[in-house]
Amino acid sequence: MLKMAKKHNMCFALIKLSQTHKQQLPAWLHCGALLRTYHKLKDACLKQIHEVKSIKDLLKVSNRPTTVPHHWESHDCICGLCVSDRLAGCKNPHKCISTVAVIINNLTPKFNPFYCPINDGLTLTHCRLEKNTRARTQHRGDIIFDPSVSETLQLAECFRIFAGDTRTAQAPAHRLQRPNQGQGQQEPPIEIYTDSSCINNGKNNAQCGSGIWFGENNPLNKAIRITGKTQSNQAGEVAAILIGL
Ligand SMILES: [Zn+2]
Ligand SMILES: [Zn+2]
Numbered sequence: 001m002l003k004m005a006k007k008h009n010m011c012f013a014l015i016k017l018s019q020t021h022k023q024q025l026p027a028w029l030h031c032g033a034l035l036r037t038y039h040k041l042k043d044a045c046l047k048q049i050h051e052v053k054s055i056k057d058l059l060k061v062s063n064r065p066t067t068v069p070h071h072w073e074s075h076d077c078i079c080g081l082c083v084s085d086r087l088a089g090c091k092n093p094h095k096c097i098s099t100v101a102v103i104i105n106n107l108t109p110k111f112n113p114f115y116c117p118i119n120d121g122l123t124l125t126h127c128r129l130e131k132n133t134r135a136r137t138q139h140r141g142d143i144i145f146d147p148s149v150s151e152t153l154q155l156a157e158c159f160r161i162f163a164g165d166t167r168t169a170q171a172p173a174h175r176l177q178r179p180n181q182g183q184g185q186q187e188p189p190i191e192i193y194t195d196s197s198c199i200n201n202g203k204n205n206a207q208c209g210s211g212i213w214f215g216e217n218n219p220l221n222k223a224i225r226i227t228g229k230t231q232s233n234q235a236g237e238v239a240a241i242l243i244g245l
Contacts, residue, residue: 009164014110015149015173022113023056024155027103030055032111032170042099049090055104055113062100064093073097108170120175123148149173190214192244196226196236206231210240 012031014021025031028038028047046052050061064071064081071079075092085093109115124132124146135141151158191214198208208231212222226239 005159005161008161009167010159010161011163011168012158013160013163013168014151014158016151017110017172018150018152019113021151021155021158022111023054023059025055025111027052027054027058030107030111032108033103034106034108037103037106039099039102042095043103045090045096046099049085049088050096052100055107055111058100058104059113061097062104064097110170110172115172117172117174122175123150194237194240194244196233196240198231198233198236201233208232208236210236210243212240212244 028043030037046058046061050057052058052061064079065073068079068081071077071082073094075094077094082093085096090096104112104114107113124144128144129146131141132143132146135143193213194210195213196208196210198206200206201208208226210224210226212220212224214220222243224239224243226236228235
């Protein structure tokens with residue numbers, strides 16, 4: 001089955017992962033881990049003593065400094081969790097916490113549980129989702145398209161064939177941010193004049209060219225000879241605008 005999956009370029013191909021999905025993924029051999037994320041010796045204690053299996057388990061270890069009172073960043077910390085770790089055989093719980101931080105930092109943004117970009121508004125509010133459900137069941141009212149690309153399926157259903165690792169982006173999909181109000185208006189508008197002319201316009205041997213003019217002695221001013229089969233006055237006009245832009 002694995003051979004067949006490989007043959008058809010099957011891979012774990014999600015556009016954007018929810019926090020729950022990120023935490024469900026395995027901590028080891030993670031598909032979003034960069035090179036040199038893992039260290040055989042350092043990771044051994046995490047696997048055997050701390051019993052880390054998923055990203056959720058890694059987070060539990062890494063959150064200790066902020067969630068456990070009286071924990072201090074030292075090998076001889078006497079907080080409850082560090083003491084029980086040492087009793088279980090961990091020589092230096094603090095070192096293991098640092099190893100976890102390295103692993104999580106080496107996950108690409110798409111999979112990194114700490115990567116939280118600003119809200120791009122591509123998820124309907126809870127209220128709107130309820131309205132959609134009501135409209136659907138009662139066959140009355142508008143159903144608003146849900147533009148969210150965060151996957152809500154079970155992890156096992158998130159594999160795609162014909163995708164392949166090289167075609168799967170490691171960055172999560174987000175709507176590009178609109179510039180803040182007022183931003184982008186400091187630049188003065190640019191006026192560009194374009195024109196085109198064509199010798200033998202409408203005939204087989206037509207040859208057109210264009211001109212772009214920004215202003216007197218402007219180095220961006222250009223005279224262009226249009227190449228290709230389509231030679232007409234209009235082709236020249238369009239080419240001038242495109243090149244000008
Ligand atoms: Zn501690
Ligand atoms: Zn340890």
